[in-house]
Every structure is written in C-alpha cells, then in structure tokens.
Amino acid sequence: MKLISISAAAMLAALVATPAMAQTKVTIAISGWTGFAPLTLAKEAGIFARNGLDVTIKKVPQASRHLAIASGDVQCAATTVETWVVWNANGVATTQLFQLDKSYGADGMAVRGTTGSIKDLKGKTVAASAPGTAPYFTLAWFLKKNGMSVKDVSVVNMEPGPAAQAFIAGQNDAAMTYEPYLSAVREKPEAGKIIATTLDYPMIMDT
Template sequence: MRKYILALLLLVSILISCGTKSSSSKKIRVGTMVNTVALPIAYALEKGMYSNEGIEIEILTFASGAPINEAFAAGEIDIAASGLASVFALAQGNAKWIGEVNTTGGMGIFVRQDSPIAKEVGKVAGYSNILGSAETVRGLQILGPLGTTAQFNAIGYAKKFGLGGNDIKMIHMDNGPAYQAFIAGEGDAIAASPPHSFQAREEGYVLAATFEDATDVVSMDGIYVGTKFLEERRDDVVKFIRATYKASEILSDYQTRYDFEKDWFERNGRVYDDKTLDNDINYKVYVTPAMMQEETYIFGDGMTGTAEFFYEDNKISEDTLPNVQKSYDVSVIKDALGIDVKVDQ
C-alpha cells in the first residue's frame, strides 16, 4: 500500500509539473532570409544570447519576403524578420511591427547598356539621376519577385513617368534566378537588391533609378509577430527583442560584422567576395538603441510610405490600409531596452 501511495504521489507530481510547465519552454520559430536582416538573430543564437535570456529560437530561412508572409499566414512561424513585403502581413490586422533591424540601401532598377532607357536623362523633374522616359518605360519587362521591395521599386519607377503598375510587366522570379536570367538576356530590366545590385554595377549594367529615388521611401527591414503570439508570450518576445538588439549593437562594429557575415552567409549558401561584403556593410546599417533615440528617427515611417504606395496601386485595400499603422508597437522595445521611440502616426 505504501509503495502504491508513493507511486501515486509521484505520478500526481509529474502531472502537475507538466500541467504548469511554462510556455516559455516552447521553441520560437523565426522566419527570415539569408540576408542582412537575419544576421543579428543568427549571431544572438550562435553566441548563446537567447539561451541567456531563457528562450529557445529556431531559424527558418526563405527565398524572399513573400514566402515568409505565406508561412506566417499558415502558422508555420511565430516571428518574421523580413523586408517591405511585411507590409502585406501587417495589412491583414493580425500582426505587430515590433522592431526595425537595418536600413535597406543598394537596391535599384538596372538596364543593359544598349537599352534606350540608358540614353534618356533628365526626363523626371527633380530627379536628375533617374533614366528613361514614359515612352521607353511603358511595356518594360522587369525581372524580380512579386510582393517584395522589387515590385515596389518597379512600380515606383514607372510612376515617376506618370505610368502605373499595369504599364509595365513584372516577371516573377526570386532574386538570384532573376539576376541569372537578366545576365543571360531575359527581360528588359531587373529590380535588384544586394548582392545582385552590387554585382550588376560591377558588370557594367546601368542604374536607371535607385529604390529611394523611385519610391521616395527610406525603408527598413524589421520584425513582426502575430498579435495572438505576442499576447500569449509577451515576456519571451521582449527577451527576443532585447537579445536581438544587443546583437545589432555588436554587429555595428565593422570587423565583427565582416567576419560573422562572411562566415554565416557561406555556411548558408551565399558567397560574397570582399567588395560585395564591404558594400553590404556600408549600405545596410544596423538599427541600434542609440539610432532609435535620434531626433530624425521615426519608427514605421518607411512602412507607412510603402503601405500608401501599394494602396495607390490597388495592392492594399482601403479597409486594410489603416491596419499597417495600427500594427506599430514600440512597447516591446520599451520593455526590452527601457527607451522611448517616436512612432509614425
């Protein structure tokens, strides 16, 4: 009888332990790309910064922002670290934009040297560096992934000439295949992002417009999380943000970032030569707590511009547009870092 009671007590103890086990023990699935935006997360994971916070992270990589959004919608990831394609997830009203990771310089529209566009300068008032005209841009076949900064770039370029998204043809390909297809002679232009935009410059292709000139937006890659997940595991999300920004501060040191970026990219199938790596570091700057406290920093500013742009091009509806600004939640940064951040409203 005594053995039976002891066994019963042990069983009850185990059941209670299982029943009260914190959800913080569950792995957080983070969807991202083998790109600049992923590096602080990869660094924090490999250096034990998340485990020091008491959370477990799994990184899942995707080719671009569009499949990250799809994985988020399907419940396959909990947190996303992605680019401006995130705007479509935020517009659905069930996600929060809780962190901005890095600037996204270096993107642009490239054409071949013999393109008629390359010979036309000064057709857009106030934008002396934009090449082309309404006549040469109309009907342009531009390679790049749909639902990402590439499409935003392409449509913005067309709009500079009084055209719209329907006046050009966006041929959907992921960034790497798009660049390979372009240098093989397919399409008329490419909406390229680093490292392919750097490679395009090196190979002598002509920059028709930078992303910033085409869209009038200074964009940020960043982090979004499901609203329900944030409600249920807020403490863990705060810990995730704290460790990620600590990693961003560390990676703001040129040599530290250079060494880790080169190594992590190569281990994940992306090989950069020294010049491409240097360009990536100089163009894509990490957001740090110090940067977020600068007078000119406004959280969500670039995402708002992106949302308004896609609304005007009928890619985001009038009823979902307000969800984007409503998604900005700097309270997680406040809890994680103890700083106040200005928000675009």
C-alpha cells in the same frame, strides 16, 4: 542596407522571452538578405538563449513568409514595412516589434546600357518578385516617381537572385533586385547598369 545594431535582435529576445529561463521555442523566417544578419548573429552569439529563447532561423521566400506565419510554422518574420501592411490587409494579423534595418542603396533596378531613364521602360519586360514583396513595391514606387505604373510594363515574377542572374544572361529588359545581386550586375557592365537604388528613392526598411 545600413544595419541599426544587434541590439534590435536583443530587443526581440527581451520582448518574447518568458520571465523564467525555460527555453521558449521560436522560429524566425528570413531570406538571405544581408540586413537580416543580426538575427543570425544573435543566435550564434547566444543572445537569444540567454534570454530564454530556443531560436531556429528558417529561410522562407518573402512571397510565402506570411503563409508560414498563418500556418504556425514560424512565429516571427523579418520583412519590409509595406509587406506587413499587405499581410495584415489579407487577414494575417501581425505586430511589428522594431526597425531592424533601412536600405541605403542596397535595393535597386538593373537596366540595359541603352536605357536612358526609367521612363524608357514603358512597354518593356521587368523581372520582379510577386505583388506584396519589397522588390515589387520598389518597382511600383520607382515607376510612380517617374510618372508611370506597373501597368506600363510587363512584370515577370522572379525572386531577386534569379532575376539578377537572368538579367546578366540577357533575359528581360530590367530587373528588381538587391545586394549582393546588385554588385553582381555592376561586375558585368556589358550586361547593363544600375539605373536607380534606394539612395535615389529612400523607401525600404525592414522590421
């Protein structure tokens, strides 16, 4: 993803901070996704602290991040726009504060070398995170743009890292993943190739 700037993290600090300099404790849920790095950088650079926030960065899988918010375990989260829509629709009331990043080729689909097009995946097995996550949404979007739906493939629920690792090891016909795992697939051309990314289908951004 192309990062907007660290000012997005500073904006979060300004929005959540109290007028006084008393430290307000805030836990932010993220994954290991590169696009969330400005939040960690803001913490390490002291931007949150200077704005009255005692921030804890916690890694929580996207599939369960909304449960962490609903339980009060975390107060903020970084995730994709369509995921917020799903969370709110399922009773986890949240408000998006700002756009953090946008994917420019950093999310994509890995397929075997013999796969000529996305349409060739009909009836095949695709590894992707659970419904309500960015990889699953990306899969659904890619398929729809090629005249198909998730009903046309067999989805095996795996997180992006394990999905890419399993694909490289020879499991499944395709995998939905993101950087740095897309690069891991590119480094193993004998395992397969990247058939499409968000450069081809720009539709993923985090808030």
